[in-house]
Amino acid sequence: MRIAIFANNERKTQIVKEKLKRKFIERHFILDEESPQVVVTIGGDGTLLSAFHYYRKQLKTIRFVGVHTGHLGFYTDWRDDEIDDLIISLQSDNGQSVSYPLLDVLVHYANQPKPQRYLALNESTLKRSSSTMVTDVYVGGELFERFRGDGLCVSTPTGSTGYNKSIGGAVVHPDMEVMQLTEIGSINNRVFRTLSSPMIVSPNDWITLKPMLSREDKRDLLLTIDSNSYHNLGITQIRYKVAKERISFAKYRHTHFWHRVQDAFIGDNYGD
Template identity: 35%
Template sequence: MPTRRNVFLFYKPTKEIEEKIAPLREIAKEYNFKIVSDYREANIIVSIGGDGAFLQALRKTGFQEDALYLGINTGDHLGFYTDFSLNDIDGILDAMKNETVEVRKNPTIEVSVNGENSFYCFNECSIRSNVIRTFVIDVFIDDVYFETFRGDGLIVSTPTGSTAYNKSLGGAIVDPRIKAIQLTEIASLNNNEFRTLGAPLILSGDSTLTLKVVQDGNDHPIIGADNEALSIRHCHDVKIRISDKQIKMLKLKNNSFFQRVQKTFL
């Protein structure tokens, strides 16, 4: 990373974290890296915390395509997006010196609400009812009607995010090298009168999903963008597709996606 020298540190400031970060700042200075206070000046963005902090770092820094993202956990338990620990600064240095790291590109999804509000998600976008009643959504694939969903909601995930909320709903784990999006149901209603697919649906990355909310008084759903809830009134339709925007992440070579799946779930 000879040309990447401007570093932005994303973290929730506490006295304990500031003390832990102090050695990191000293090392950055020693190796001629510049800590900047504005993420727009950075070409390396370091998230300090867990996977949730990493997702927040992406959102708060605007999903920068020209920056390299690095996740550092504050504890010893490493996550899907944090290959390094703040308790092991020497390990971070050794990885950099011995070139046991590599850059991996991860896809994002672009979400448009009512054809206006557009935003990106790294893991998933979910749409759920905000009242205790059946939520009705007409599902279109590439503008062709597919089904009418009744239940608590739907979630659309990236391959990277297939191990998160999607997996807890019985969704499939998808290799991030596959360009695809996955549609998974949240507590669907299936009986003699109403019927949905009742299974996760994996679509080509070239497909566009359109979720049209049936206007029956339940048109103020909770829309989740990764780990953040968005309040959007009068939601009529949500369009979701794989974005051209890819996130570059600095990862350990010996910690592949499936190695992390194995460590986490098996």
């Protein structure tokens, strides 16, 4: 089996990385950062996000395994003191996996002839940094509403527990191959109206955002794709849909999604 180790730069993480690297060599695994079959991330969800974007063009042939060196994350199943058990699981691997939906983001820029395509594991947002953002929202090619406010967020099911949840979005199980549109600080009064509720959109539909701003004001827009930011690029249109690609995790000991949600947001206090 070809293995790649992807780790952050924290001291504790680097210690675990070196320990794991030695054990992989001792057990005759092949360390291959260019074309791995399994990518083991060490750190937290942020580290796994970085690994996902680094290997985004190889998703068909890669499975991910997350080792956390802090708090349990939504993508990291193994603790740093369980690497011996992880290696045993890798040695008995038979290709088992679980996969999650991704977000396909197609961005049109005023100064570029061809749109740019991105993939998001968690979410994508569109905001305006200095003033109110005015954007027409289309669903399935039909105009749905004209949004006025701070911004809009489109998230995957696994990303629904992140920024989406903090702005009032619903938590969605990753077995549902959908995307979610959530408003950020919308303006609603007698003149301006929006749905003011999260929308769950099926994989058969798509969401298109068309900023209704001057050319100069469009350069004030800020686009985020997971933890990556794109600013001052003159965005004219963004199309979102559920991606054909999926991310796969090696399923040795995959924690139930609702157990993750309970552990992250409720803990042991539910009985008090």
